[in-house]
Amino acid sequence: MSTAAERSASRKRAERQEQVLDFVDDRLGSSRWIRSALDKIFPDHWSFMVGEVAMYCFVLLLVTGVYLALFYSPSSAVVTYHGSYAPLDGQKMTQAYESVINLSFNVRFGLLMRQAHHWAANIFLAAIAFHMCRVFFTGAFRRPREVNWIIGITLLLISMLEGFSGYSLPDDLLSGSGLRVVFSIVQSIPLIGPWLAFTVWGGPFPGSSAFLERLFVIHEFIFPLLLAGLLGAHLAILWHQKHTDFPGPGKTEKNIVGSRLWPQYAIKSQALLMFVAMVVFGLGGLVQINPIWIYGPFEAARSSAGTQPDWYVGWLDGAMRLWPHWEFRSFGHEIANPFFPGILLPGLVFTAIYAWPWIDKRLFSDYGGHNLLDRPRDKPLRTALGVAALIFFVDCTLASATDLIGNGLQVSFELLIEILQYGSFIGPAVGGIVTYRACLLLQRGGAHPIQRPVGGIIVRDAHGAYHTLGAAHEEHAPGGHGADNGHSNAEEAVLERVGADREEAEADRAVRTGPGHGAEPVQEERQSGGAEPAVDEQGDQGGHHRQG
Amino acid sequence: MSQAPVPVARWRRPFEAIRRRALGGPLALIGVAVALFAVLSWAGPAQAGTPVRWTVPVSTKPADIKAGNVLFDLHCSSCHGMGAVGASAPALLSVGPAAVDFFVSTGRMPLNSPKAQPVRHRPYFSPKQIAQIVAYVNAVDVAHGTPGPGIPAVVAACKKQGPECPTLSEGDQLFLLNCAQCHDASGSGGMLSNGYVIPSLRAATATQIAEAVRVGPRPMPNFGPGQFTDQQVAAIADYVHWLSTAPDRGGLGIAHFGPVPEGFVAIIFGLGILLVVSRLIGNRG
Incomplete structure (x- = not known):
């Protein structure tokens, strides 16, 4: 169809593009780097994308946050409201609260942006938590990735603080009540508590007029900058060390199998960004969150029954409710009650999480580097401990909702607290033991509980005896749990065949959905220190190259 | 709708024509009534300066009291005693119409057991029967010389x-x-x-x-x-x-319980949808 004129025009266009690219390349020498970067290979597993969900939530938080910052005023000067919201008419409030009310009702897109910001924050933390669980349960934090684990936990910690500081900025009743609790917790730190609290707040609660301004600088400048910097480091280290992957056909400790950054992975990732934006703005437009006009401006004499923090701080609120009314006195100093659930518990929890890569090394006497992941069942002890910790977290989070649960189920508040107090011990213990047993059973069964019916493969050995075997799993089951060791040749042969079937199926899938140019799944060598990834398109090498 | 405002003079003429046909009087009256009604219903019935009676009158008709007495004896007296003097439940000799109307109209009474916690139910009695019971208890209280608070307006x-x-x-x-x-x-x-x-x-x-x-x-x-x-x-x-x-500003108010249901929605729907999406697009090579 194309005429000669069109053809020459497109040729001209291509030339011009080349000129521009040459211009950039001549000056920055970037084309080599870009080419290798675009060819960088990322493994294809859905759970590896949840960290990206968090990253895109952060991007949306920045975008919506910038819009909100245009209209928010961090001033605690008292004004009288005469705006469009009748129930607040004539009430005295801080300028901060008034600015958020005006931002919600009188600014175009204001309420949408505010709600999207809040939903994005809640989903951000949820995605980080899920990502952390994925890394934990698959052992992705092991050498050489301990540094990235520490950066990740720091990101989680800062995100929690960032979320709480944002929750406190509107200066509504929930904000004030939350700050009141935190003020008391800070005060309860032995010896330095009162000094610290008075320094941060600039006086006794509710603090000096500078407090909101400080909080604003922290929320919109310091923490986002820290988050952005640490996120950059997190990604740079990921880029340098290359992503981990589950063991599978053609996957070794030394290579990485998956799709190239351009075009496959970039398009997947951008699709994810669109979906994250859809969910965040969809919720922001359709579902109410934090209706501060109902809570009213903060006044010390007021409080509301359902005063809870956002979900990611709920476990600490719940711990405060569950903690018995103990107080200790020694050397003339009282250690106030809120110290234990408010400072000591999160301190211990985060210390344990930070130290986990080294605890894990000790626990499993495994000091080597790993690029291939564990399946959760491969390390029953780690998985059981993780599940126990999650149950403890859920128990504490439920405790922060005891008034709502009691209201819904018409159960006494005290009974619920007592159940959850016992539950915080019994739940993790039972959950851990059940998980441990389940891991062992799964190892024996060898099948994925979702993809295949639970059970096993029955094999007849050379002596005529029947055994239930794990299919392709014996090689990296630690300590040879479950199945008999030392199979006869016949048994090995059957195993081999079963394994080969699965491999064929998976290789098939890889071919079907594989990269555009070339039928084989792409792979790349891992080099421990090399910055230049060597691209290797040998294709599927067949057979196992896993190392335990 | 976006026409330029019509000059007043051009509108006056048809009105004058109507008045000349002796239709103007009633029409103007109706117009004023509609305008008044609109203003009143917009601003609420109680205007500044209008005296407001703050209690709702309770019937003192003997027929209502008698009907209330029958209902009381049938449904209330087993706990509150004949003549509301109290039995396994408190006496009602000074409670007043407000209490009776509240407990009966919210369905909290009659209660299955005097030990149960009264919670909101569908009302057991019709509004007319409720008014009769209120009239009866009020009459008892007045006769006892200790009338309680009336139904607030x-x-x-x-x-x-x-x-x-x-x-x-x-x-x-x-x-x-x-x-x-x-x-x-x-x-x-x-x-x-x-x-x-x-x-x-x-x-x-x-x-x-x-x-x-x-x-x-x-x-x-x-x-x-x-x-x-x-x-x-x-x-x-x-x-x-x-x-x-009032309609919820900003979308669906999830149970109006604050951050707990919000967190639930964020995790289950927000992250949940995104996990499904990750699962759908993540495993494709």
């Missing part, structure tokens, strides 16, 4: 603050200061110690709210005339009624 909030005109803002402040500790700032209820469930206020009528304020159904304290004027009670009732009927 509630007027719709006014746009402008007048001497006897409650505003939403007044109700909002009183509600947040006195009620929100237990009933939540959004009126959705909560939990007290000893297994007392704090009810949601979202199903209650304005009159029932005002009655509860005056009566104090256990474990709620009662707020007498020394604490709230009649106008303040009306302001609280108006605000709560507004709270439960």
Whole structure:
């Protein structure tokens, strides 16, 4: 169809593009780097994308946050409201609260942006938590990735603080009540508590007029900058060390199998960004969150029954409710009650999480580097401990909702607290033991509980005896749990065949959905220190190259 | 709609023509009535300066009292005793119409067992029967010489603050200061110690709210005339009624319970959808 004129025009266009690219390349020498970067290979597993969900939530938080910052005023000067919201008419409030009310009702897109910001924050933390669980349960934090684990936990910690500081900025009743609790917790730190609290707040609660301004600088400048910097480091280290992957056909400790950054992975990732934006703005437009006009401006004499923090701080609120009314006195100093659930518990929890890569090394006497992941069942002890910790977290989070649960189920508040107090011990213990047993059973069964019916493969050995075997799993089951060791040749042969079937199926899938140019799944060598990834398109090498 | 404003002079002429045909009088009257009605219904019935009667009259007709007596004997006397003198449940000799109307119209009474916690139900009696029971108990109280608080009248909030005109803002402040500790700032209820469930206020009528304020159904304290004027009670009732009927700004108000259901939605729907999406696009090479 194309005429000669069109053809020459497109040729001209291509030339011009080349000129521009040459211009950039001549000056920055970037084309080599870009080419290798675009060819960088990322493994294809859905759970590896949840960290990206968090990253895109952060991007949306920045975008919506910038819009909100245009209209928010961090001033605690008292004004009288005469705006469009009748129930607040004539009430005295801080300028901060008034600015958020005006931002919600009188600014175009204001309420949408505010709600999207809040939903994005809640989903951000949820995605980080899920990502952390994925890394934990698959052992992705092991050498050489301990540094990235520490950066990740720091990101989680800062995100929690960032979320709480944002929750406190509107200066509504929930904000004030939350700050009141935190003020008391800070005060309860032995010896330095009162000094610290008075320094941060600039006086006794509710603090000096500078407090909101400080909080604003922290929320919109310091923490986002820290988050952005640490996120950059997190990604740079990921880029340098290359992503981990589950063991599978053609996957070794030394290579990485998956799709190239351009075009496959970039398009997947951008699709994810669109979906994250859809969910965040969809919720922001359709579902109410934090209706501060109902809570009213903060006044010390007021409080509301359902005063809870956002979900990611709920476990600490719940711990405060569950903690018995103990107080200790020694050397003339009282250690106030809120110290234990408010400072000591999160301190211990985060210390344990930070130290986990080294605890894990000790626990499993495994000091080597790993690029291939564990399946959760491969390390029953780690998985059981993780599940126990999650149950403890859920128990504490439920405790922060005891008034709502009691209201819904018409159960006494005290009974619920007592159940959850016992539950915080019994739940993790039972959950851990059940998980441990389940891991062992799964190892024996060898099948994925979702993809295949639970059970096993029955094999007849050379002596005529029947055994239930794990299919392709014996090689990296630690300590040879479950199945008999030392199979006869016949048994090995059957195993081999079963394994080969699965491999064929998976290789098939890889071919079907594989990269555009070339039928084989792409792979790349891992080099421990090399910055230049060597691209290797040998294709599927067949057979196992896993190392335990 | 976007036409230029029509000059007044051009409009006056047809009106004059109509008046000349002797139709103008009634038409003008109807017009004024419609305009008045619109203004009144916009601003609420109680204008600044209009005297407001703050209690609803209770029937003293012997027929109503007698009918109420029959109903009382059938449904209430097994616990409250014949003649409301009390038995396994308290005597009702000084409770007044507000308490009776509140407990019966919210379906809290009759109660299956005197030990059970009265919670909101579909009312057992019709409004007419409720009025008859109220009339009977009121008559007993009056005869005993100890009449209790009457049923508080509630007027719709006014746009402008007048001497006897409650505003939403007044109700909002009183509600947040006195009620929100237990009933939540959004009126959705909560939990007290000893297994007392704090009810949601979202199903209650304005009159029932005002009655509860005056009566104090256990474990709620009662707020007498020394604490709230009649106008303040009306302001609280108006605000709560507004709270439960006004459309939610910003979308679906999930149970109006604050951050806990919000976190639930964020994790289950927000992250849940994104996990499904990750699963769908993540495993493709």
